[in-house]
Amino acid sequence: MADSAQAQELVYLVTGGCGFLGEHVVRMLLQREPRLRELRVFDLHLGPWLEELQTGPVQVTAIQGDVTQAHEVTAAVAGAHVVIHTAGLVDVFGRASSETIHEVNVQGTQNVIEACVQTGTQFLVYTSSMEVVGPNIKGHPFYRGNEDTPYEAAHRHPYPRSKALAEQLVLEANGRKVHGGLPLVTCALRPTGIYGEGHQIMRDIYYQGQRLGGRLFRAIPASVEHGRVYVGNVAWMHVLVARELQQQAALLGGQVYFCYDSSPYKSYEDFNMEILGPCGLRLVGARPLLPYWLLMFLALLNALLQWLLRPLLLYAPLLNPYTLAMANTTFTVSTNKAQRHFGYEPLFSWEDSRNRTIRWVRAMDGSAP
Ligand SMILES: NC(=O)C1=CN([C@@H]2O[C@H](COP(=O)(O)OP(=O)(O)OC[C@H]3O[C@@H](n4cnc5c(N)ncnc54)[C@H](O)[C@@H]3O)[C@@H](O)[C@H]2O)C=CC1
């Protein structure tokens, strides 16, 4: 827990606080925000681990709620000084309809903004995504770009579209007068592919490899770079920008920041092997074992099967046309905007991030679903 040398008078609300990133943000706030008096954790699905947080000096208030329900959001936001909005439907696997993705990610974000305005909450940090930028529908690479790099951000998929619309709402809301007459100060953080303890996809890939006798089969060329960032560093950036937003509203308000650290530039599969290799898996093939056209055919087959089976069951494999195209398109960032604007430095080195994630995967062993 943070030492309370400073007066504990602030109320924070974290939406999606029981999610993969949200839980790390909640724990990071308790460890590193000394002015915290109350931490509200708002989520559709509350985790049992919240119970263990009730014993500290900070009041942790668990709120089961739905961001698509404006009245529930307003009730949760009322009285908060800072809102960190991470709640979202992170679906590129066809599990939810495009309408549902839009309702949660866009309307839900609008509800959060309106709640801040109506109740007088002045500071809002939004968890956006690299996908707001790309990869775009044309498969243009984004090679170690930054927040100012020109790029044609064109999307068809409901998830990136929803994130882009939500981010736009948040940035446009910067400067609106909230109840009481003060200006709303907003910013958006754009993580690349987050990894770390609790990453469901890493877990799924690990079990997939175990089912295949400890082997994974390369589908993506090693030359394709895909940006990754450790969840602890993303959480830290959220905590830091939420603090600095209050001190430097003119500079930070209305800004976007990529989330970055010293995680290496590798293909999605090679990066995963940095963690899954020490956990007993190996990646077969120095180059993709199947040609891209055949992989795309299999991805399209998966999409057809998903459509045919939907009345009976949810079939949502990792491989679909969108995920294959994403994994095959270089998208990495190289920026120091967060450092320049609010002094961000990664809290966790690459070695520490990697070792923490490896320990988490190893601890999973034997608990395969
Ligand atoms: N996982 C990644 O690689 C990246 C994630 N992001 C963003 O980070 C945020 C968190 O993502 P993850 O932690 O990966 O996802 P997650 O699915 O683990 O967490 C999302 C949380 O939001 C909650 N939620 C969903 N719908 C809700 C609703 N209607 N009302 C209230 N709560 C609701 C879920 O219960 C869950 O706890 C999302 O906004 C996502 O777009 C951005 C870049 C990369």
Ligand SMILES: CC(C)[C@@H](O)CC[C@@H](C)[C@H]1CC[C@H]2[C@@H]3[C@H](O)CC4=CC(=O)CC[C@]4(C)[C@H]3CC[C@]12C
């Ligand atoms: C052969 C490939 C299909 C196989 O490697 C599967 C990889 C695929 C599951 C991932 C490849 C790229 C990932 C996405 C990327 O990191 C950006 C993201 C940003 C977000 O806001 C949410 C998560 C994600 C869409 C992430 C999801 C998993 C991948 C598609």
